[in-house]
Amino acid sequence: MTSINRAGRITMFGLSVGAGLLIASGAGTAVASAAPDDSGHGSASSSPASSSTSSTARSHRSATGTSAKPAATPAVSTGSDAAAPAVRLQTTRTTTAASPSAVSTLTAPTSAAGENTITPTASRKQATAKRAAALPTPDQVQQAITAGLDTARRRLDDLREKIQTLIQNQIIGFQDNLVVLRIDLERIFNPNKQIIYGNLANAQYWAVQGAQTANLMAAAMVISALTGQTVTAQSIVDEAMNTDSVARPGRAMYLGPGTGDWVWASDAVQLMENHGLKVTTVYYTKSQEQRALDTVESALSQGKSVIVSINGTVVTTGDADQGTWTTEHQAVLLGINITKNLVYLNDGANPQGQNLTMSIEDFLDAWQASRYTAIIVELAPVTAQATDATLAA
Known part of the structure; x- marks a missing residue:
């Protein structure tokens, strides 16, 4: 029983000491909250007991692991209570009020990239508004519309011409194909009928001089056959000697017989x-021999004249001895006789070149040297301008 009483007393004593410590700790906190921040207002005669009690309370809180609550913002007291203990608090941050002059000297805010961001002022906005582009005048609008319409018209005209050329080429190609087809059908279904393409009567327009003027002689024969004009060897030579050359600008087409000058095909x-x-x-490669022959046959069947470049016997223009030799030159293809396998030519560089005949095989061999070059000639179509001029006359 004595032991129990003793234990009870010890327990009560411990509880009393603990309650005292708690009360002392609460009092110390209250005094610290009420104390001014200035150490000069504190009393120099602080009670040692209070200091000891506060130290004990702090040690008790640290030992028990209880976290202290953050202290409230200290309030400044204007009183002079000397009896209250003074506790000096350590401030961690001091805020200084900015003066008006400092505020006026603040710089512009800085963007996240470190560049200054300048806010346009009212004066700058007004200047920008004054620099705005003016609207175009009615005359400028009209000029722009007119220019656009002219450009569109030119493009439409170019497109129309291209379409017309394309259609014409397609029609011509279709016509040529029909002629070739007709020729092939005649060969198959009329094997005994004599088939001749061209007009052998045009041999009457033969004109001759020599190798240097073979191009002129061929031109004279074709002009006479197609236009009905009488163009002799001398007349075409005179015309060439008095016409400016397109192949060799600054001189005549031909300087005359005995000069060694040649007339160019162009x-x-x-x-x-x-x-x-x-x-x-037109001209063709060696592998296009049959196509070249079909082309000239088609042209002759349509009444056109054909000049071919062949390798054959010629004489020199203006040479009294009339020496003969072999070279490539132009001649008029009068016709092709499919049944007899013959070709008829008017050769203006050969004294015996009127209505000259050779086999189709020999002709192809002589023609091959010039890559099957052929000049197809026909009457030029009458233009609308020429028709108007004729009617006006």
């Missing part, structure tokens, strides 16, 4: 065009 073509003829030049 100048002879120009003379034929000057007489109202349409000229088309």
Whole structure:
């Protein structure tokens, strides 16, 4: 029983000590909250007991692991209570009020990238508004519309011409194919009928001089056959000697017999065009021999004239001895006789070249040297401008 009482007393004593410590700790906290932040207002005669009690309370809280609550913001007291203990609190941050002058000198805010961001002022906005582009005048609008319409019209005209050319080429190609087909059908279904393409009567227009003027002689024969004009060897030579060359600018097409001068093919073509003829030049590779033959057969069957470049016997223009030799030169293809396998030519470089005949095989061999070059000539189509001029006359 004595032991029990003793234990009870010890327990009560411990509880009393603990309660005292708690009360002392609460009092110390209250005093610290009420104490001013300035150490000069504290009393120098602080009670040792209070200091000891506060130290004991702090040690008790640390030992028990209880976290202290953050202290409230200290309030400044204007009183002079000397009896209250003074506790000096350590401040961790001091805020200094900015003066008006400091505020006025603040710089512009800085963006996240470290660049200054400048906010446009009212004066800058007004300047920007004044620099705005002015609307175009009615005259400028009208000029822009007119220019756009002119450009569109030119493009439409170019497109129309291209379409017309394409259609014409397709029609011509279709016609040529029909002619070739007709020729093949005649060969199959009329094997005994004599088939001749061309007009052998055009042999009457033969004109001759020599190798240097073979192009002029061929042009003279074709002009006479297609236009009905009488163009002799001398007249075509005179015309070439008095016409500016397109192949060699700054001089005449031909300097005359005995000068060793040659007439170029492009100048002879120009003379034929000057007489109202349409000229088309074609050539083929060695593997296109049959196609080349079909082309000239088709042209002859349509009444066109054909000039071919062949390798054959010629004489020199203006040579009294009339020496003969072999070279490539132009001659007029009068016709092709499929039944007899013959070709008829008017050769203006050969004194015996009128209505000259050879086999189709020999002709192809002589023609091959020039890559089967052929000049197809026909009357030029009458244009609307020429028709109007004729009616006006």
